[in-house]
Amino acid sequence: xxxxxxxxxxxxxxxxxxxLAFGGVKAxxxxxxxxxxxxxxxxxxxxxxGKSSMLNVVNGVYTPQIGxxxxxxxxxxxxxxxxxxxxxxxxMGIARTFxxxxxxxGMSVLDNIMTGRNLRMKSNILLQAVRFGPALAExxxxxxxxxxxxxxxxIQAYRKTPVGRLPYGLQKxxxxxRALAMQPRLLLLDEPMAGMNVEEKEDMCRFILDVNDEFxxxxxxxxxxxxxxxxxxxxxxxxxxxxxxxxxxxxxxxSNEAVIAAYLGVAH
Amino acid sequence: xxxxRKNWPIITLICGILIGMIVPLASGMSTPGFYVEVLLGGLxxxxxxxxxxxxxxxxxxxxxxxxFAQGAMVLxxxxxxxxxxxxxxxxxxxxxxxxxxxxxxxIAMALMVGFAWLVERLVLRHLVNQEGVVLLMATLGITYxxxxxxxxxxxxxxxxxxxxxxxxxxxIAEGLFQGGILINKEDLVAAVAAxxxxxxxxxxxxxxxxxxxxxxxxxxxxxxxxxGIPLNTIWVIVWAVAGIVALVAGMIxxxxxxxQFSLSLIALKALPVVILGGLTSVxxxxxxxxxxxxxxxxxxxxxGPILVKAFDLAGGGIENWFAxxxxxxxxxxxxxxxxxxxxxxxx
Numbered sequence: 001x002x003x004x005x006x007x008x009x010x011x012x013x014x015x016x017x018x019x020l021a022f023g024g025v026k027a028x029x030x031x032x033x034x035x036x037x038x039x040x041x042x043x044x045x046x047x048x049x050g051k052s053s054m055l056n057v058v059n060g061v062y063t064p065q066i067g068x069x070x071x072x073x074x075x076x077x078x079x080x081x082x083x084x085x086x087x088x089x090x091x092m093g094i095a096r097t098f099x100x101x102x103x104x105x106g107m108s109v110l111d112n113i114m115t116g117r118n119l120r121m122k123s124n125i126l127l128q129a130v131r132f133g134p135a136l137a138e139x140x141x142x143x144x145x146x147x148x149x150x151x152x153x154x155i156q157a158y159r160k161t162p163v164g165r166l167p168y169g170l171q172k173x174x175x176x177x178r179a180l181a182m183q184p185r186l187l188l189l190d191e192p193m194a195g196m197n198v199e200e201k202e203d204m205c206r207f208i209l210d211v212n213d214e215f216x217x218x219x220x221x222x223x224x225x226x227x228x229x230x231x232x233x234x235x236x237x238x239x240x241x242x243x244x245x246x247x248x249x250x251x252x253x254x255s256n257e258a259v260i261a262a263y264l265g266v267a268h
Numbered sequence: 269x270x271x272x273r274k275n276w277p278i279i280t281l282i283c284g285i286l287i288g289m290i291v292p293l294a295s296g297m298s299t300p301g302f303y304v305e306v307l308l309g310g311l312x313x314x315x316x317x318x319x320x321x322x323x324x325x326x327x328x329x330x331x332x333x334x335x336f337a338q339g340a341m342v343l344x345x346x347x348x349x350x351x352x353x354x355x356x357x358x359x360x361x362x363x364x365x366x367x368x369x370x371x372x373x374x375i376a377m378a379l380m381v382g383f384a385w386l387v388e389r390l391v392l393r394h395l396v397n398q399e400g401v402v403l404l405m406a407t408l409g410i411t412y413x414x415x416x417x418x419x420x421x422x423x424x425x426x427x428x429x430x431x432x433x434x435x436x437x438x439x440i441a442e443g444l445f446q447g448g449i450l451i452n453k454e455d456l457v458a459a460v461a462a463x464x465x466x467x468x469x470x471x472x473x474x475x476x477x478x479x480x481x482x483x484x485x486x487x488x489x490x491x492x493x494x495x496g497i498p499l500n501t502i503w504v505i506v507w508a509v510a511g512i513v514a515l516v517a518g519m520i521x522x523x524x525x526x527x528q529f530s531l532s533l534i535a536l537k538a539l540p541v542v543i544l545g546g547l548t549s550v551x552x553x554x555x556x557x558x559x560x561x562x563x564x565x566x567x568x569x570x571x572g573p574i575l576v577k578a579f580d581l582a583g584g585g586i587e588n589w590f591a592x593x594x595x596x597x598x599x600x601x602x603x604x605x606x607x608x609x610x611x612x613x614x615x
Contacts, residue, residue: 059494090496102491104484114477115484119496121477139477182495 008234009037011072012218013058013186018067020053020242027053028064028242035186037072040212040219042229045239046262051222052099054239055188058220059096060084074185090119095184097175099191099222105164109174112163113149116181117142149177153207169200176207180215187211189221193228201225205232226263230254238262277601285563292570301445306569307562312455314561315462319517320534321541321553322466323510328547329486330506331392333403337411339535341380341511344418346518346527348376350427365432373519380511383414388504396499415532424529429522433457458520465516466554469509473550482506486548540595546608555606564590 013035020028028050035041043051056062058069063083070080071092084094095116104112121138150156153173158166163174172192179187192208193201209232211217223229229236230250238246238253240262246253253259293303320338327335352372353365362368391406433454442448473479485492485502493499521531537560545556567590576583598605 061490061494086493087496087498090494096494098491098494102488102494104487104491106487107480107483111480111483115480115492115497116495118477118481118484178495 007216008039011035011070012037013072013220014070015054015058016068016070018054018057018064018069020050020057020062020064026242028057028239031067031239031242031244033237033244033247035218035220036235037218038212038216039234040208040221040232042233042236043220043222043239044224044226044229044236047224048241049239049262050242051224051239052190053242055096055190055220055222058084058089059094059188060086060089071186090182093182093185094188095179095182095186096188097172097179097190097192099194101168101171101175103163103171103175103178106162108160109150109155109163109166109177110146110159112174113146113177113181114142116178117146119182146177146181149180152180152210153177169196169203172196172200172204173207176204176211180211180217183215184217187217187219189219191222191224193223193225201228208232281597281601285559288571289562289566292566297570299446301441301447301449304441304445304449305451306565308449308451308455310562310565311558312452312459312561313565314558315459316517316521316534316557317537317541317561318554318557319462319465319513319520320538321545321557322469322550323513323517324538324542325545325547325550325553326506326510326513328542329550330482331485331503332400333392333407334400334547335510336404336407336535337414338510338514338538339532340411340414340418341383341514342518342521342534343527343529343532344383344414344518345376345380345511345515346429346522346531347418347422347427348379349373349515349519350429350522350527351422352376353429354427365430369431373515376515377512380515381508384504384507384511387507388500392503393500411532415529419529426526426528427522428526429519431519431523433523454524458524461516462520465513469513469550472509478505537591540591542605543595544598544605546605549605549607552605552607560591560594563594 011034014032015034016032018028018031019026031050031054033041043054045051053062057064060083068080068082069084070078071084071094073079074093079092104115107115121142150159153176155170155173155177158170163171166174176189176192179189189208193204196204205228208219208221212219221229221233230253233250235248236246236250236253237244238256238259240258245258245262246256248256292298293300298306320342323338323341324335327333327338349372352375353369356362356368356371357365362371387410391410392403395403395406431454435452435454437450437452439448439450473483481492481497482502482505484495484497485499489499492502517534518527518531521534538557541556541560542553543556544559545552545554564587568584568587572583572586575581575586
């Protein structure tokens with residue numbers, strides 16, 4: 001653990017006073033927190049606490065009414081936005097996975113993960129079609145990168161299988177693989193372990209920690225299973241009814257009374 | 269075994285089609301030579317249905333829009349091609365028909381790309397996430413708009429596209445069949461051109477990064493956006509590709525029958541094709557087009573006389589309804605078509 005703590009760096013993502021409402025329903029109220037480089041940051045909370053909304057704000061799917069998002073660009077410069085949009089987020093190096101799987105079901109595992117390399121492909125479309133010269137070299141280079149991810153996630157056997165035919169746990173891995181193919185600097189995971197059995201959860205935990213260790217990717221993940229989160233995160237934000245009720249290391253959060261009340265209920 | 273029991277309606281239907289195809293030959297109703305001629309004739313018109321259906325499928329896959337304007341696009345592209353090929357020699361003094369046809373083709377292609385860009389800019393962009401029926405109505409509007417504008421710009425007479433292909437029928441395979449088979453060289457060239465186009469599209473979709481992005485968008489909009497695929501650009505690309513397919517279809521059809529308003533109506537023939545092949549399947553559109561093309565020719569030539577004799581009818585006209593009845597049968601037993609995606613809703 002000390003090893004990991006030592007390499008945690010500067011703030012890469014900061015959200016300030018984010019408020020988001022859908023009509024009269026307040027999804028998020030005045031949320032602020034930051035994420036440091038190389039850390040695993042969790043956002044937890046009971047169902048309906050606003051966790052996914054928070055992720056969607058960072059990723060640009062939702063536009064908050066109030067608040068700012070600050071993200072450190074690839075060149076180290078801090079950029080502040082009123083809102084993101086999914087395309088810009090992707091270009092700046094933010095990748096995400098989805099709670100309800102959003103894979104390209106008719107395409108093979110390989111093609112799904114290759115789409116993650118799309119933003120990085122620069123060669124001429126005609127050259128790509130005939131697989132000539134620089135286009136061929138580029139395709140091979142990206143293919144090699146994707147093969148590494150496939151090895152890493154241990155899904156070699158399913159390379160050519162249409163994703164729609166794979167069991168749920170494996171689909172979740174492909175989703176992670178596609179996000180990794182983007183070589184993100186910030187990886188957002190929306191309930192990566194939802195609906196999994198214990199064994200699949202353990203596998204997924206291992207992958208998340210390995211990604212963090214080996215590639216140094218900063219990870220923000222959402223979970224409502226407290227136990228899993230406490231084991232793998234460096235710091236935890238706790239949301240309840242759209243408000244932040246706790247923020248700190250797993251130990252701090254675990255002993256926070258507001259958090260205990262939110263999860264276990266409190267006697268009135 | 270379970271598969272067989274579950275799929276019996278579709279198997280029966282396919283067997284019915286196959287038997288319908290074999291009987292005329294086996295029963296001695298027609299000579300082998302004539303049989304092959306009817307088959308080829310059906311395949312030829314099938315190729316054109318396939319091209320129009322392909323335009324439908326491309327747009328439906330990538331944007332979920334059922335593009336009613338596909339037929340109008342065929343007409344518009346064909347009109348542009350016909351008139352430009354006529355005007356270019358007059359304006360520039362270019363003598364060669366090949367050069368002016370090439371120029372006309374390139375300009376018409378540029379027009380279709382520009383049209384795709386305008387549709388995205390002015391219509392699709394503002395209707396993102398609307399109901400399918402709203403988008404359908406929008407394409408219906410586009411249909412009538414470009415039908416009208418096409419005639420305003422290019423004129424409303426019947427024009428011809430002269431590709432300089434020999435129109436004289438030739439006899440082939442005289443040694444093989446008694447009397448040989450009568451075919452049209454122009455039809456052969458057209459079929460080869462259509463085949464090449466389909467091949468080029470397949471390579472584009474399967475082998476290029478843009479093609480992969482197109483397939484990704486077709487599969488899931490939200491996920492595609494989150495990995496940085498720009499939806500707007502993709503839509504322009506598919507509409508442009510559909511426009512170019514429409515141009516090729518219009519050109520082939522126009523050089524065969526002349527460019528006239530009725531070209532716009534072949535879109536209606538493409539509807540049974542996409543129902544048969546599946547709205548989301550490119551191979552389905554191609555195979556569906558061929559089945560409908562051959563099916564209606566066979567129905568007209570072989571089934572027609574039988575019906576006339578049996579029920580003492582006036583005869584004729586089978587070609588007009590056969591495709592729709594076949595499509596209806598498919599809707600009853602296999603609504604997603606031969607190759608379409610089956611929708612399984614989680615309850």
